[in-house]
Every structure is written in C-alpha cells, then in structure tokens.
Amino acid sequence: MKFFRLVTAALVSAAAFTAHAQDNYPNKPVRIVIPYAAGGGVDAAARLVAQSLGTAMGQSFIVEAKPGGNTVIGAEMVARAAPDGYTLLLTGGSTMTLLPLTQAKLPFDPLNDFAPVGLVSRLPFFLTVSATQPYKTAKELFSDPKVKDGSLAYASNGVGSMAHVGTEMLVQSAGAKMIHVPYNGFVPGIADLVTGRVIMVMADLAPxxxxxxxxxxxxxxxxxxxxxxFMPDVPTLAEAGYPGTEYEVWLALYAPAKTPRAVLDKLSAELNKVLSNPAARDAFAKLGHDSEYASPDVIRKRIQTEQKAFAPAVRAAGLAAPTN
Known part of the structure; x- marks a missing residue:
C-alpha cells in the first residue's frame, strides 16, 4: 500500500509539473525552423511570425534555416524534435502535399508526424506572359496551335516544385502540350520570359x-x-475557363506530433491574434503574401485535398514515386 501511495504521488507530481510547464509556456526561446535557405521569401515571412509571436508571448522566437533535400532535412529535424513546443516548423504546403507523392521513402508522415498550429499566409500564383505576346486571356494562350502541339515552353522554379506541378495540372486541363524548362529560382526564368525564350510562367508576385x-x-x-x-482585375483560372486547376503556395506553422494540446492551443490562439493585426497583415502584403489564419483541422483537410488533386499531374509529369 505504501508503494502504491508513493507511485501515485509521483505520478501526480509529474502531472502537476507538466501542467505547470505548459501554463508557463514559453519559458525559454523557441526555434522556428524553415527548410529553405536564409534570405528568401519564406525566411522573411518566418521572421515576421517570429517577431510577432515573440512580442505577443514575451519570449524570443528564433528563425533557423535548415535547407536541403527539397525541404526534407528541415522538416525531418522538427518531426524528430522533442514534442514540447520549443521547436517548430514553418514550411510551404508542397512539403506536406507534394513530397509524399514524389518521394518513395519519405522519413516522415505529414499527417502523423506533425501537429499543425495554423495557416500563416497564402501566395497567389499568376499565369503570366510577356507583354510582347498577343495573348490577352488564358483561352487565347491555350488556343495557340504551337501550345497545343508542344512547340512552346514554360518556365518553373524547379523540377517537382509547386509551380511545376500546378502548371502541369493547368496544361493538362487545357488539352495542351508544352515543354517544361526548370530554372534555379524564378528570377532567371522570368528573364527568359521577357526575352521570349519561354512563353509563360506561373509565379507569385514577388519576382x-x-x-x-x-x-x-x-x-x-x-x-x-x-x-x-493584390490584382483584383485579374480573373481566376476558373473564371478564365479552367475550373479545377486552382492552387497556391501556402505557409503553415507546425509542431512535432504529440506536442501537448495546451501548448498547441496556446500557440494557435496567439498566431490567430497576430495575423488578425492590421499591421501584421500590411507587413505580409509587402512580401506579396495574403496573411490569413486557418485552424489545424483546416490544414489537415487541405493537405488531404491537395494530395488527391495533384496526384494525376504528378503522374503525368513523370514525378510520381515508384510503388514497388
């Protein structure tokens, strides 16, 4: 009986300690890992989130860039981190939606190894052509016989990127056939778009x-x-005659799976408050981001929906992970 009382007391004490630690969260600096190189658009967005959460929660939030492996290295680092809320991941939707479709042996499961905190921002992608081209609408572009027969090329920021897969989805929907030219980022691709080496690009507004x-x-x-x-006069692809081809790059904040619910709820609530602040929204807008909080449940559903939507385009582009 004495042993039983000692064990019970120890469990109660441990539970009380855990609850106290969660109540005081955060009581030390929090890392926000981005699986991209420092200095880019995601880094800038992460620093806005870090600064805003730090001010709101009275603790330092530090951005740490861990690029490599098409975002796998940084994401795996967070998936394997202690589930205590002190190591977070801010990444694009492609980490959660495209990687499972294109990599056979992914070292993490997007739906089971991460706990979403909230959506941070969305980057609308625009179908864009050179002003020297005659096309005034998407229909005019995809009615060009050279677009139909595969004589013309489009640019993307890399093989397997969201821009690559999203453009393939549109090209397939339009019944077209085009050459994909991947670049190391959008800037050189857009330079070739201006000079006419490629006919179109789908990219966010920043470049x-x-x-x-x-x-x-x-x-x-x-x-x-x-x-x-940012451009309210530009129609959506659905309005232009291509429904079902919608996509956008989106950023969300995640914690490792099994992070205590109290910590997740606190982070999620503070993120919602931060993104509701007009000053924060204006700061994101200057980066070309539409900041808009969405709940963890919305993120999970979005991952599942996008995986289904992108799968045919991934297969058609020859990017699908081998099944054997």
Missing amino acids: LNAQIKDGKLRPLAVASEKRSP
Missing part, C-alpha cells in the same frame, strides 16, 4: 511585380480560388 508594373509582363489569370486582393 513578377516589377516587370508587370514596367509593362513588360502581362498577368492573364490567378491560380487561387478567389481573385487576389
């Missing part, structure tokens, strides 16, 4: 905006479900 404002590029449609607040 496009200056050339659009200078009149060198013409956006024909936006790939998101709704028109972009």
Whole structure:
C-alpha cells in the first residue's frame, strides 16, 4: 500500500509539473525552423511570425534555416524534435502535399508526424506572359496551335516544385502540350520570359511585380480560388475557363506530433491574434503574401485535398514515386 501511495504521488507530481510547464509556456526561446535557405521569401515571412509571436508571448522566437533535400532535412529535424513546443516548423504546403507523392521513402508522415498550429499566409500564383505576346486571356494562350502541339515552353522554379506541378495540372486541363524548362529560382526564368525564350510562367508576385508594373509582363489569370486582393482585375483560372486547376503556395506553422494540446492551443490562439493585426497583415502584403489564419483541422483537410488533386499531374509529369 505504501508503494502504491508513493507511485501515485509521483505520478501526480509529474502531472502537476507538466501542467505547470505548459501554463508557463514559453519559458525559454523557441526555434522556428524553415527548410529553405536564409534570405528568401519564406525566411522573411518566418521572421515576421517570429517577431510577432515573440512580442505577443514575451519570449524570443528564433528563425533557423535548415535547407536541403527539397525541404526534407528541415522538416525531418522538427518531426524528430522533442514534442514540447520549443521547436517548430514553418514550411510551404508542397512539403506536406507534394513530397509524399514524389518521394518513395519519405522519413516522415505529414499527417502523423506533425501537429499543425495554423495557416500563416497564402501566395497567389499568376499565369503570366510577356507583354510582347498577343495573348490577352488564358483561352487565347491555350488556343495557340504551337501550345497545343508542344512547340512552346514554360518556365518553373524547379523540377517537382509547386509551380511545376500546378502548371502541369493547368496544361493538362487545357488539352495542351508544352515543354517544361526548370530554372534555379524564378528570377532567371522570368528573364527568359521577357526575352521570349519561354512563353509563360506561373509565379507569385514577388519576382513578377516589377516587370508587370514596367509593362513588360502581362498577368492573364490567378491560380487561387478567389481573385487576389493584390490584382483584383485579374480573373481566376476558373473564371478564365479552367475550373479545377486552382492552387497556391501556402505557409503553415507546425509542431512535432504529440506536442501537448495546451501548448498547441496556446500557440494557435496567439498566431490567430497576430495575423488578425492590421499591421501584421500590411507587413505580409509587402512580401506579396495574403496573411490569413486557418485552424489545424483546416490544414489537415487541405493537405488531404491537395494530395488527391495533384496526384494525376504528378503522374503525368513523370514525378510520381515508384510503388514497388
């Protein structure tokens, strides 16, 4: 009986300690890992989140870049971290939606090894052509016989990227056939778009905006479900005649699976407050991001929906992971 009382007391004490630690969360610096190189758009967004959460929660949030392996290295690091809320992951949707479709032996399961905290922002992608081209609409572009027979090329920021798969999804829907030219980032691809080496690109506004404002590029449609607040006169792909081809790059914050519910709820609530702040929304808008919080359940459903939507395009592009 004495032993039983000692064990019970120990369990109660441990539970009380855990609850106290969660109540005081965070009581030391929190790392936000990004699986991309420092200095890019995701890094800038992560630093906005880190600064805002740090101010709101009275503790330092530090951004740590862990690029490599098409985001696998950084994501795996967080998946294997202690589930205490002090190591978080901020990554694009492609980590959770495309990697399981393109890599046979992924060292983590997006739905089982991570606990979503909340959606951070969305980057609308625009179907864009050179202003020297005659196309004024997406229909005009895809009605060109050279687009139909595979004589023309489109640019992306890399093989297996969201832009690559999303463009393939659109090309297939349009009944077209085009050559894919992958670049090391959007900037060199857009340079070739301006000079006519490639006929189109689907990219976010950050690398496009200056050339659009200078009149060198013409956006024909936006790939998101709704028109972009950044360019409200540009129709969606669905409005342009290509429903079912919607996609966008989105960033979300995750913790390792088994992170205590109290910690997740606290992080999620604070993230929601941060993203509701007009100053934060304006700061994200300057990066070309539409900041919009969404709950963990919404993120899980989005991952599942996008995996189903992208699977045919991944197979058609020859990117599908081997099944044997």
